[in-house]
Amino acid sequence: MKVMNSELLSSCSEMVDCFNEIAMNSDCRVVVLSGAGKFFTAGIDLTDVASDVLSPEGDDAARISWNIRKKLFKFQEAFSVIERCPKPVVVAIHGACIGGGVDLISACDIRMCTQDAWFQVKEVDIGLAADVGTLQRLPKVIGSRSLVNELALTARKMFADEAKSSGLVSRVFADKEAMMAGALEMAGEIAARSPVAVQGTKINLIYSRDHSVTEGLDYMATWNMSMLQTQDVMKSAQAAMEKKSPKSVVFSKF
């Protein structure tokens, strides 16, 4: 049974192929991710848990464990590929965003939601520690460690207003229609800017999140020693001096 976008989580290979293709496609400058139907996602398809996760192959404990580990890496990769994609990913969340959905959105760059959205780190309720990114990324998204611990340990729902005040989302819209318009407008703003600048910004923000300030600055200098040679700097600066919108500048594909 594939219900309420649970299938999203079963489609690891599709996600990986899709974002790897986006990463290499110089026609694409930004991604907007949203869910169809009643909810953003109901999380993993619980009817798949028994067959996919609880029925591991292997002749003994070592082989069974190794196979489970391989499977978990595959699940993790479905979301890590979003973070590794150099194109910014804006995620638009409506209704429920449960379990694996929180893993997914934590790997995105900009989160926005509808007023009726709610978020639930549900894994403890199904007897497991969240294992595909929430526990690693959510503490870096939400400033309060205490709040992350509370959400992950109790599986309580967090509604849109708290998601906004805690920093999980940066914008809340009245309904899905308004949110999609807002998401596309934001994507348009990002896509209008130099792709060299935009992709370099995403990559360096993520690198710096995971490294010391000194390491981040070193990486940045090495990054920009080549990227500053782009014609995009002159084009963008010229437009700024002439008080023109970045949208008026034509940048080469990147």
Ligand SMILES: CCC/C=C/C=C/C(=O)SCCNC(=O)CCNC(=O)[C@H](O)C(C)(C)COP(=O)(O)OP(=O)(O)OC[C@H]1O[C@@H](n2cnc3c(N)ncnc32)[C@H](O)[C@@H]1OP(=O)(O)O
């Ligand atoms: C280990 C690998 C790595 C990945 C880990 C991921 C972990 C997770 O994602 S944990 C979270 C798993 N998801 C859930 O626990 C969600 C459970 N469902 C709900 O809370 C509610 O059903 C929901 C809020 C989504 C919808 O509530 P509503 O009242 O609107 O509808 P229901 O009557 O409850 O549901 C309608 C039918 O859908 C079935 N269903 C809902 N969610 C799932 C699901 N995740 N998997 C399978 N089936 C689901 C529900 O049983 C109903 O079916 P039926 O009774 O046949 O109509």
